[in-house]
Structures are given as C-alpha cells and as structure tokens.
Amino acid sequence: xxxxxxxxxxxxxxxxxxxxxxxxxxxxxxxxxxxxxxxxxxxxxxxxxxxxxxxxxxxxxxxxxxxxxxxxxxxxxxxxxxxxxxxxxxxxxxxxxxxxxxxxxxxxxxxxxxxxxxxxxxxxxxxxxxxxxxxxxxxxxxxxxxxxxxxxxxxxxxxxxxxxxxxxxxxxxxxxxxxxxxxxxxxxxxxxxxxxxxxxxxxxxxxxxxxxxxxxxxxxxxxxxxxxxxxxxxxxxxxxxxxxxxxxxxxxxxxxxxxxxxxxxxxxxxxxxxxxxxxxxxxxxxxxxxxxxxxxxxxxxxxxxxxxxxxxxxxxxxxxxxxxxxxxxxxxxxxxxxxxxxxxxxxxx
Numbered sequence: 001x002x003x004x005x006x007x008x009x010x011x012x013x014x015x016x017x018x019x020x021x022x023x024x025x026x027x028x029x030x031x032x033x034x035x036x037x038x039x040x041x042x043x044x045x046x047x048x049x050x051x052x053x054x055x056x057x058x059x060x061x062x063x064x065x066x067x068x069x070x071x072x073x074x075x076x077x078x079x080x081x082x083x084x085x086x087x088x089x090x091x092x093x094x095x096x097x098x099x100x101x102x103x104x105x106x107x108x109x110x111x112x113x114x115x116x117x118x119x120x121x122x123x124x125x126x127x128x129x130x131x132x133x134x135x136x137x138x139x140x141x142x143x144x145x146x147x148x149x150x151x152x153x154x155x156x157x158x159x160x161x162x163x164x165x166x167x168x169x170x171x172x173x174x175x176x177x178x179x180x181x182x183x184x185x186x187x188x189x190x191x192x193x194x195x196x197x198x199x200x201x202x203x204x205x206x207x208x209x210x211x212x213x214x215x216x217x218x219x220x221x222x223x224x225x226x227x228x229x230x231x232x233x234x235x236x237x238x239x240x241x242x243x244x245x246x247x248x249x250x251x252x253x254x255x256x257x258x259x260x261x262x263x264x265x266x267x268x269x270x271x272x273x274x275x276x277x278x279x280x281x282x283x284x285x286x287x288x289x290x291x292x293x294x295x296x297x298x299x300x301x302x303x304x305x306x307x308x309x310x311x312x313x314x315x316x317x318x319x320x321x322x323x324x325x326x327x328x329x330x331x332x333x334x335x336x337x338x339x340x341x342x343x344x345x346x347x348x349x
Contacts, residue, residue, distance in 0.1 A: 042098035049075045110153035179342040182207035247301035271297035297326040304332045
C-alpha cells in the first residue's frame with residue numbers, strides 16, 4: 001500500500017498528538033522530535049548507525065544554555081534509521097553528520113529515502129510512504145505546507161550533482177570546441193582552389209572526431225599482417241572495429257556514363273580485402289585489436305559538388321546494397337556530420 005508523508009503520515013501525527021501513549025512509528029520519540037534543534041548522525045565503534053537529538057539545556061552552574069544530547073538511538077539496520085530520519089524531516093529537524101567520514105553514508109540513506117520512501121507497519125499491515133515536499137503538518141489546524149528546513153544531506157547531494165553537471169559541461173565545451181575547430185579546418189581545406197590532399201589526410205588524423213563521437217580510438221596506418229595496411233582502423237566504444245580507405249577529394253565517384261570510377265572501385269575492393277582478411281584471421285586480429293567483433297568498412301572519396309542528383313541517388317542505393325558492411329562517404333559527408341553534431345550539442349536542432 002502506497003501513501004504519502006503528507007497524507008497517511010499526517011494521520012499518524014494527529015494520532016500521536018491526540019494520544020501521547022499511542023504506539024507506532026515515532027511514538028516514543030514524538031516529544032523528542034519537537035524538542036530537538038538538530039540530530040547528529042554517526043556510526044559507532046560497533047559499525048551501528050546512531051542518531052542523537054540535540055537541544056538547548058540550561059546549565060544550572062553557569063546559567064547558560066548549552067547544546068546537549070538528549071538520548072542516543074542505536075540502529076541495527078538502515079530501514080530503522082530511515083524511519084526516524086523521515087520523522088525528523090517531518091518535524092523539520094536538521095540531521096547533521098558528525099564528521100566528513102560518515103557524511104557519505106548519511107547522504108546515501110537520505111537519497112534512498114527520498115527516492116524509494118520507507119515501509120511502516122501500521123495496524124497489522126505494511127504501508128509504503130513516499131516523501132513529498134509538503135511534509136509540515138499541524139494536527140490542530142489540519143494545515144499542510146512545504147518544508148522550510150533544508151537538510152545538510154540535501155545540500156551535499158546538490159553540490160555533488162552540480163559538480164557532476166559542471167564536469168559534464170566541461171566535457172561538452174571541450175567537444176564543442178573540437179568540433180568547431182575540425183569543421184573550420186576541413187571546410188577551409190575543401191574550399192581551397194587547389195586542394196592539398198596531404199593536408200586533408202592530416203586533418204582527419206588530427207581530428208578523429210570528424211568520424212563521429214562513437215569512436216574512442218583512431219589508429220592511422222594500421223597493419224593487417226605483413227601485406228595489408230589500412231589508412232585508419234577506428235575502434236568504437238562497444239569495442240567493434242571499422243576500417244577506412246581515404247581517397248582524394250578531387251576524385252570523381254561516377255563516370256559520365258554512370259559507371260563507378262576506377263578510384264571508387266579500387267577503394268571499395270581495398271576495404272573488402274581488409275574485411276575478408278579480418279574475418280579470416282580474427283584470432284590474430286584480436287591480438288592487435290582486442291575488442292574486434294565484426295568489422296565494417298568506410299571509403300571516403302570525392303565531394304558532392306561533383307555529383308548530380310542521379311549520381312547521389314545511385315550512391316545512396318549503392319550504400320544500401322552493402323547493408324552497413326561498407327559505406328561510401330564524401331568529404332562533405334564528414335563535414336556535414338561534424339557541423340550537425342555541433343548544432344545538436346548547442347541545442348539548435
């Protein structure tokens with residue numbers, strides 16, 4: 001049975017206020033929660049969890065108020081301490097870790113309580129209570145309001161989340177900067193009146209992000225045995241491998257009669273040879289590329305500017321016929337992917 005701290009537990013609070021001898025969760029400690037100014041969370045020498053309510057007591061000798069522990073609760077399990085922490089939350093009593101060593105334990109219990117609630121036995125049945133923002137309840141006025149006290153564990157969890165988000169933001173910023181630099185350099189090289197093919201290949205080596213974020217390692221000029229050498233071996237995050245052949249950006253992809261050019265056929269055959277070698281020598285290949293599963297091949301050649309609409313459609317169908325095992329891309333495709341990813345991360349798509 002599922003309840004909320006602002007509904008069923010409110011009924012328990014009313015019961016406790018009308019009958020101080022009533023048994024049930026929080027019963028014996030009801031007045032202690034009302035008196036406590038804070039509760040100290042700790043782990044004792046026996047590795048048991050403890051909660052110590054603290055309140056102001058008048059010192060009979062100095063006639064000054066001093067913060068004093070009332071009675072220490074010792075708990076055998078997390079479920080028990082979760083219940084009293086829930087009651088402390090209900091009465092807006094701050095729960096403070098005794099030191100930095102036990103603080104992560106309190107944060108974990110608090111996070112679990114807020115995420116999963118707790119189970120309480122009531123009238124012979126077990127009910128699960130979920131934590132809501134409306135925890136404050138006055139049994140006399142029957143008014144429920146939002147909590148006013150921010151728990152220290154909440155602050156620490158929030159700071160941890162902010163640090164994690166900041167780290168993620170730093171990563172995103174670095175990726176954005178890398179994407180922008182890669183797109184700018186590749187765009188400049190492709191726009192040159194006289195392209196330098198060596199500079200284009202250096203750009204691809206310098207910016208592996210042009211191949212996509214799903215690659216965690218780029219291995220230029222990777223040898224397959226003693227006879228074959230790939231332009232690039234690309235390792236994906238799942239451990240699988242793609243091999244790539246780089247041709248000149250000036251090479252045409254199709255002839256005027258619509259047939260594929262010698263450059264395209266040669267590049268495709270080169271990649272198919274690599275894939276056949278990897279399939280045949282997979283035990284040897286795994287020694288050099290431990291994450292190898294089933295390799296895919298990529299050919300980068302030419303630009304779309306030299307393709308008419310019919311040729312673009314032919315290239316699309318050609319790629320479909322290879323069913324993902326071999327893909328032919330133009331340099332524009334690499335640039336478009338890079339720029340699209342940059343816009344996506346900026347939230348512009």
